[in-house]
Amino acid sequence: MGNFLAGKVIAVTGAGRGIGRAVALAAAAEGARVVVNDYGVPIEGGEPESEVAESVVKEIVAAGGQAVAVADDISTMAGGQRIVDVALAQYGRIDGVVCVAGILRERMLFNMSEEEWDPVVATHLKGTFTVFRAASAVMRKQGSGTLIGFTSGNHQGSVAQANYSAAKGGIISLVRSAALGLNKYGVTANAVAPVARTRMSANVPMELKEIGEPEDVAALVTYLLSDRAREEKITGQVYTIAGPKIAVWAQPRELRAGYAEGAAWTPERIADFLPGTVGVDPMPMLAQLEAMARAAAAKERPNA
Numbered sequence: 001m002g003n004f005l006a007g008k009v010i011a012v013t014g015a016g017r018g019i020g021r022a023v024a025l026a027a028a029a030e031g032a033r034v035v036v037n038d039y040g041v042p043i044e045g046g047e048p049e050s051e052v053a054e055s056v057v058k059e060i061v062a063a064g065g066q067a068v069a070v071a072d073d074i075s076t077m078a079g080g081q082r083i084v085d086v087a088l089a090q091y092g093r094i095d096g097v098v099c100v101a102g103i104l105r106e107r108m109l110f111n112m113s114e115e116e117w118d119p120v121v122a123t124h125l126k127g128t129f130t131v132f133r134a135a136s137a138v139m140r141k142q143g144s145g146t147l148i149g150f151t152s153g154n155h156q157g158s159v160a161q162a163n164y165s166a167a168k169g170g171i172i173s174l175v176r177s178a179a180l181g182l183n184k185y186g187v188t189a190n191a192v193a194p195v196a197r198t199r200m201s202a203n204v205p206m207e208l209k210e211i212g213e214p215e216d217v218a219a220l221v222t223y224l225l226s227d228r229a230r231e232e233k234i235t236g237q238v239y240t241i242a243g244p245k246i247a248v249w250a251q252p253r254e255l256r257a258g259y260a261e262g263a264a265w266t267p268e269r270i271a272d273f274l275p276g277t278v279g280v281d282p283m284p285m286l287a288q289l290e291a292m293a294r295a296a297a298a299k300e301r302p303n304a
């Protein structure tokens, strides 16, 4: 047992299995008291069918730690609020929330139904909002706290998971908004884009060159929750962790600008001006997709 998070109260959603479970176990091992949330649903969401939150609490307690289970659905406002209420009732404060819960419903955009779009966005994006909303109200008064959202490299775009990609992009903007809006209250907000072996990554139809274990991700999250990261004023960041690799993503910024002289823009003037001046920023994932298509045509196993 370490003491990286000694005295802190941390809530983790989706903590019944996979990365969330590893985060909850690591936080408890580093001295945090942990609220373990999981609704216990299959990978595509739906009705709960297991009590995984309770079993992770038992693991933590058996290892000498302190934890409490909350089996609510974080895609509801009441679920997000309950996680924070339980932390306050049980332990008197909330120092960090880590929103890991997620589901997948894969379908090409042109075939995707409302039933495949809504729950995915509700679990990832709204499920981060509900917890951030409830926690930040308390953290603002405490004058300290850490919010952590879970995104994915897929926020850049996805062939068959537009719902998931859109939610993950939204989480990054939500995290940056939280970082901006709560900075003056001493609250930090960051996002993690993991690549780790879980039931979710087992679904990826390609060989991942860079992948690690949930415990690698848990180590990064533990650091981000700690005073060491707060001393470095780490906020508004997106980190990838994939086995031995940690990477920081660029802040979105304008790449190139051009200015019209004289008369107002018309489509015709833009057609003459834009391609040779402002141009495009090529999409790395499109190039990767084309390389994969070539590999598939050559009957090789595609990499990513």
Ligand SMILES: NC(=O)c1ccc[n+]([C@@H]2O[C@H](COP(=O)([O-])OP(=O)(O)OC[C@H]3O[C@@H](n4cnc5c(N)ncnc54)[C@H](O)[C@@H]3O)[C@@H](O)[C@H]2O)c1
Pocket: 013, 014, 015, 016, 017, 018, 019, 020, 037, 038, 039, 040, 041, 042, 043, 045, 052, 072, 073, 074, 075, 099, 100, 101, 102, 103, 123, 127, 150, 151, 152, 153, 193, 194, 195, 196, 197, 198, 199, 200, 201
């Ligand atoms: N595994 C990877 O390589 C990878 C890659 C990119 C992003 N991610 C992201 O990391 C996070 C964790 O992924 P994982 O691989 O551990 O997945 P996982 O499926 O193993 O675990 C997700 C957990 O979330 C819980 N959950 C789902 N809906 C919930 C709800 N409404 N309320 C409460 N709990 C709910 C599930 O019951 C499950 O235990 C997800 O946000 C995922 O999108 C994972």
